Amino acid sequence: MNVLSLISILLFLIYLQAGVYVLYKSVNSKQNILFFLLSICFSVWSFAYIFVYSAQTASAASAWDSAASLGYTLFPAFMVGFNMSIGKPAFSAKWQNSVFVVMLAGGVFFFLAAILGYWKAIEVYKGAWAWHFVHDPNNIYYYLFYVYIGLAASISFLLLIKWRLQISDALEKRQFNIYFYPLLLFVIVGVLFDIVFPAMQIDTLPNMAHISSLPWIGGITFAMIRYRLLSNNVNSLASDNIIKHIKEIVIFIDTNHEITRTNVFTEKLLAGSSKNIVGKEIEEFFENRTLLVGYLKRANEKGQIGPMVLSMKDLSANMIETSLYFIAIYDRFEDLHGYIIYGHDNREAINLHKEIFVREHAEKNLRAISEVLEIRVKERTAELTNSYKELQVKMTERMRVEEHIKADIAEKEVLINEIHTRVKNNMNIIISLITANDKENLTPAASRKFKELARRVKSLLLVHNNLYLSISYSDVDFGSYIRSLSEELLDFYKRKGKVEIRYEVSDVFLDVDYAIPMGLIVNELLSNALQHAFSDYYLRKYKDEKHIIHVTYTLKGNHYEITVSDNGKGLPKDFDISELTTNGLPLTEILVNDQINGHMEVLSSTDGSMFKITFYADK
Missing domain, CATH: 3.30.450.20 (PAS domain)
Structure with missing residues (x-):
């Protein structure tokens, strides 16, 4: 028996004792059971290699190596199962069970293949320290076994990396280090002795993978006994959460x-x-x-x-x-x-006791103050009772005055409505008188003047109609007024269906003192556009084109702006309002300057004309 056999005896005892000891600590723990089975795999492996190292013949060494396959074919499955039992669950319980069953089935398959000799070594020879086994690299079982080992290692390291990324506690990090680095050492030594050294035909070193696993198994044992290595069972997770929070x-x-x-x-x-x-x-x-x-x-x-x-x-x-x-x-x-x-x-309790003492002292003072306050409250209650009676008398008087004011307001509203009605009636009488005079045998020019005068009076009447319909009797919905006036003028000049009027007017009300002159101004500007910009001759000549009048009414800051533009024939090149012999546009200029203190700007081109009026309303 050589030194390696003695080491294997020692490892067999260590692995077996570690597994039994951990299992005895908690026989119902899934984690402890998996570690026990993992330790048994290494115990069997170590036990068989006692005789592999000391075998006298190649056939004996080969037979004991087949017996050792029970350990080195099954330990990957228990390694994966154990890694899934520590830390936080990486998969659902169903997936974990499925992965473990598949890995365990693979281990059993390769164990049976080893026992039946499907991937038996093609050559066994005595090296400087121990027997060496040369396998056929083209053997499918030999190849699949190392794929199985690689898969188990990959799953294990993925689970451990996921665990490490979830760790924030220093104690848990310490447990991870105790577990991970010995496992990494075991994998590296296994790759060297099972793959690298055989490929390099180095036969001076014996296979010591089961020996290199000692730090890993020892680290797990230490972590489970010293720290009770993190478990994912419900009771453990609940206890950890209670302690943590x-x-x-x-x-x-x-x-x-x-x-x-x-x-x-x-x-x-x-x-x-x-x-x-x-x-x-x-x-x-x-x-x-x-x-x-x-x-x-x-x-x-x-x-x-x-x-x-x-x-x-x-x-x-x-x-x-x-x-x-x-x-x-x-x-x-x-x-x-x-x-x-x-x-x-205890600081909060100490502070609470101090606060209780202070409050008790304060309560004594409050009781004394309360007695004084009670007397004052009674006195104040009597004063308030008297004040309330006086207030009731004053409220009754005030309600009587308010009723009187409401009656006065209602009476004034009736009077205002009556005034508006009479104004409208008077204007209708004026329009009727003008219309009656127009029916006499007058020249066409005089008839036209009478009709223009009647139209101007109608524009004033329209202002009063809008004023009568508004909530306030001093403000006019001028945007609505512009639309109504435009429709009447289209009918008057027979331009409906021939000329389109487009509006861009805001819902800004205008004081009646400004609405009346502005009503006349807009009437004259729209009449000028319908009568002259789109004359009967112009409409016949350009009947296939669109004829548009654009009206805008906006409040910009503290001033109002009204524009009337068209795409008609435009104004003459030498156009001057002051030299006109008609009343329309000169009247507009007078109303802008004298009535609303505004400014009128006139623009004209071959594409039409535009009248822009700007004024300030100080009411």
Whole structure:
């Protein structure tokens, strides 16, 4: 028996003891069961290689290597299963079970293939240290086995990487490091001894993959016993969430008094994070270290003590008054594993007691003040009663006055309506008189003058109609007025269907003092466009074109702007309002200058003409 056989005996015992010990800690834990099966695989592998290393013949070495296949064909399945059981679940339970079953079926398949000799070594020879097995690289079973190994390693590393990305707690990071790097070492050594060295025909080194797994299995055992390696069972996750989010002090320490875990509340209380708290001695966070150590000893003797009032210190040396329980943690073998320090911040309670004292003192003063206030309230109530009676009398008088005012307003509204009615009636009489005179034997020019005069009076009548229909008797809806006036003028000049009037008018009301002259102005400008810009001759000559008058009415800032433009024949080149012999446009200029204090701008071209009027309304 050589040195490698002795090492294999030692590894067999270590793997077997680790698996049994972890399983005995919790026989119902799925994680512990998977680790036990994983340890058994390495135990069988190590046990078989005791005889592989010490075999005297190639056939004996080959037979024991086939026996070892039970370990090295099945361990990948249990490795994947164990990796899925730690950290946060990467897949649903259904998918995890499916992956594990497929991997386990693959392991059983390759074990049977090895036992039946489907991928038996084509050559077995004695090297410097041990027997070496040369396999046919073209053997499909040999090739598929390493695909199976690679798949198991890939799944394992993907699960571990996903776990690492979800980690924020320092203790969990420490567990990950203890688990991950030994596994990485095991995989690298396995690749070297099973693939790289055989491909390079290096036969001085024996196959030691089962030996290189010792740090990994040892790391898992240490993490599970020392830290109870993170599990995804419901009870464990619930406990972790309770500890993490509970609004109380929770500190886990080991037997050397080093902090191994805290919760979020404790980290905030100590003004730090898990990174700069975990790993420190618990004595650093207490003012009286001797008293703290004494409490820990008493907890070890009695199992639990508390509550104890102690002063803690945060990382900035600020004092924190606390009330704490000390609980010793034992396993089923009564071995001490550490302590839990649990309690709450007393500062709020202390402040509450002070506040209660202050409030009691204040209540005494308030009772004394209350008696004085009660007397004053009675006096004030009597005063208010008298004031209320006086107020009722005044309110009655005020309501009577308001009713009188409402009656006056109603009477005035009736009078205003009557005035408007009479104005309209008078204007209709004036229009009738003008129309009657027009029926006499007059020259065409005189008849036209009478008709223009009647039309101007109608424009004033239209202003009064809009004023009568408005809510206020002093403002006119001038936009509506422009539309109504335009429709009447289209009928008057017989331009309906021949000339289109487009509007761009706002809903701005205009004071009646401005609406009356502006009504006459818009009447003259629209009449001028319908009568002259689109004369009967012009309409016959250009009957296939569109004839448009564009009217705008807007309030810009503090001034009003009205434009009347057309695409008719335009004004003469030598056009001058002051030299006109007709009354229309000169009347418009007079009304703009004298009545509304505005400004009129006249533009003309071959494409038509535009009249723009700007004025300020100070009412």
